[in-house]
Every structure is written in C-alpha cells, then in structure tokens.
Amino acid sequence: MEMRNVTEADYVRVISVIDDWWGGRMMSDLLQRLFFIHFQETSFVIEEKGTIIGFLIGFPSQTLPKVGYIHFVGIHPKARKEGYARILYEAFFEKVRELGCEKIECITSPVNKGSVAFHKRIGFKIKRGTTSVNGLQIYQNYDGPGKDRVLFEKELS
Amino acid sequence: MEMRNVTEADYVRVISVIDDWWGGRMMSDLLQRLFFIHFQETSFVIEEKGTIIGFLIGFPSQTLPKVGYIHFVGIHPKARKEGYARILYEAFFEKVRELGCEKIECITSPVNKGSVAFHKRIGFKIKRGTTSVNGLQIYQNYDGPGKDRVLFEKELS
Numbered sequence: 001m002e003m004r005n006v007t008e009a010d011y012v013r014v015i016s017v018i019d020d021w022w023g024g025r026m027m028s029d030l031l032q033r034l035f036f037i038h039f040q041e042t043s044f045v046i047e048e049k050g051t052i053i054g055f056l057i058g059f060p061s062q063t064l065p066k067v068g069y070i071h072f073v074g075i076h077p078k079a080r081k082e083g084y085a086r087i088l089y090e091a092f093f094e095k096v097r098e099l100g101c102e103k104i105e106c107i108t109s110p111v112n113k114g115s116v117a118f119h120k121r122i123g124f125k126i127k128r129g130t131t132s133v134n135g136l137q138i139y140q141n142y143d144g145p146g147k148d149r150v151l152f153e154k155e156l157s
Numbered sequence: 158m159e160m161r162n163v164t165e166a167d168y169v170r171v172i173s174v175i176d177d178w179w180g181g182r183m184m185s186d187l188l189q190r191l192f193f194i195h196f197q198e199t200s201f202v203i204e205e206k207g208t209i210i211g212f213l214i215g216f217p218s219q220t221l222p223k224v225g226y227i228h229f230v231g232i233h234p235k236a237r238k239e240g241y242a243r244i245l246y247e248a249f250f251e252k253v254r255e256l257g258c259e260k261i262e263c264i265t266s267p268v269n270k271g272s273v274a275f276h277k278r279i280g281f282k283i284k285r286g287t288t289s290v291n292g293l294q295i296y297q298n299y300d301g302p303g304k305d306r307v308l309f310e311k312e313l314s
Binding site: 012015016028029030031032033034037038039040041042059061062063064067068071124141142143144145 | 169172173186187188189190191194195196197198199216217218219220221224226228293298299300301302
C-alpha cells in the first residue's frame with residue numbers, strides 16, 4: 001500500500017469507476033476535475049499494486065481558514081472495512097492541522113448509513129439539521145432541491 | 158445595481174433558479190453549497206432591487222497559487238447582454254491579482270456557444286483539447302464520461 005498526494009492524472013482513473021464504487025449511484029457529477037487540479041496538497045490517494053483503492057479530496061476553507069473541508073472520499077468496494085478511509089482522514093487531519101485548521105467539516109447523504117456510522121466512529125458529531133428522521137438530524141435540500149445531507153463536524157485536538 | 162461578495166444564504170436563492178436560467182439544462186449538480194461557504198472572498202453576486210441577477214464563483218488555486226480559477230458564472234436570462242458578466246469577471250480579475258494570481262482559467266461546455274464567444278471577446282484564449290470540432294478545440298470527457306469541455310486561459314496584465 002502506498003499513499004501519496006493526488007495528481008490531475010488520477011482524475012481519469014477515478015472518474016471512470018466512481019459510479020460503480022457507489023453501487024450505481026450517480027456520483028460522478030459531484031466530482032469534477034477541478035478538485036484534482038487545485039487542491040492537491042490536501043488530497044490523497046492510496047494505491048495497492050498500481051490500482052487506486054481509495055482517495056480523499058479536501059481543502060482548507062479560504063473563507064474560514066480554521067476549517068478543513070472534506071469534499072469526497074471513495075474506497076474500492078473490495079477494499080472496504082480494512083481501515084483505508086481512516087488512514088486517509090488522518091492524513092488529511094495532520095496536513096490541515098499544519099496549515100492552521102482547528103476543525104473539520106464534511107457532509108454525506110442520509111441514505112449512506114455506512115458513511116454516517118463511519119463518521120461517528122472516528123469522532124465526528126452530527127450538526128443540527130432542518131428535521132430529524134428516525135433520530136438522525138438531516139438538513140433538507142442542503143445541496144439543492146431534494147438533495148438532503150447529514151452535516152458532520154469534528155474539533156481537531 | 159449592487160455588487161457584493163457571496164454569502165451562504167445566496168446559495169438557496171441561486172440553486173432554486175439555476176436550471177431555469179440555463180433553459181432546463183441540469184446545472185444544479187455542478188453547483189454545490191460548499192462553493193458559497195468556502196470561497197466567499199473571490200466570489201460575487203450582483204443584485205438589482207433585491208433580486209440576484211448574476212453571480213460568479215471563483216477562487217485562487219491552492220496548488221497553483223498564480224492561477225485564479227472561475228468555476229461557475231450565471232446571469233439571469235432577462236439581464237443578459239447588458240455587461241453584467243464582464244463586470245463580474247473584472248471584479249474577480251482584480252481581486253485575485255491582489256492575491257498574486259497572474260493567470261485565469263475556466264471551462265465551458267461546447268454546446269454553450271454564447272459562453273465560448275463571450276470568453277473570446279474578453280480576451281481568453283482556447284487551450285488545446287483532445288479533438289477539434291468545426292474548428293473549436295474540445296477536451297473530450299474532461300469532467301467524466303461524455304462531459305466534453307472547452308478550456309480557456311487568460312494572462313492577467
């Protein structure tokens with residue numbers, strides 16, 4: 001396993017598999033090439049024998065310089081539950097802490113129960129949304145009509 | 158007419174009209190709330206009598222600090238050809254020049270002939286793509302499968 005910063009060339013390798021990784025959900029619209037060009041210092045990929053098995057795209061906020069924002073994280077379906085996501089998050093935490101961040105923010109879709117559980121497990125708190133569904137705080141229409149999201153935050157210690 | 162920096166509250170106002178502004182093209186997936194939270198200093202809206210008639214989302218690249226990247230620009234259909242887009246671009250040029258940028262980059266969809274013409278008119282050059290269609294350089298699958306783009310760049314003088 002090798003972890004390194006993303007490059008623009010990684011984009012083509014990731015975008016061609018991403019909808020499959022999400023079980024057919026249309027995720028590729030959310031992941032534009034710009035993220036692989038302009039935020040390389042705080043974004044990471046993990047390769048195993050030359051294949052990308054995970055990646056994280058994040059950046060320090062330009063408006064809120066103490067906030068690190070994680071935009072997108074993907075793990076190959078065959079490499080899940082092996083700790084790779086945690087390794088990527090920790091690499092991001094360490095890097096943005098060096099850059100002055102004190103807090104991490106990210107969001108996920110309410111249908112992604114695995115993602116909600118993962119974020120809680122690694123110490124994220126769920127922020128207040130606009131409604132509660134089965135005890136889960138959800139921010140309705142957060143990313144446009146019908147695009148509800150769960151909002152996470154974590155203080156860096 | 159009043160121009161100011163974007164706020165997060167502008168997101169809801171913009172996202173609810175954006176597909177209409179584009180004549181029904183599904184643009185809202187490209188414009189996520191994160192851009193209205195983390196890049197406020199270099200993003201602008203123009204209001205007229207309390208209505209948003211135009212906006213620009215852009216930021217200095219974190220990887221390439223001399224490059225300012227314009228992600229998204231929208232003008233209300235009833236306010237087109239009145240120079241508002243040029244006003245927004247010039248505000249962005251001025252702001253990122255202060256921040257040390259020497260070059261601007263942005264992209265558009267090849268179907269958006271008005272956008273291609275506009276960028277040429279205000280001094281952008283079209284970068285080499287992967288193919289040429291009717292004399293226009295197009296980068297195929299730039300933002301994922303089927304998402305061809307025209308790439309622009311402009312040196313700030």
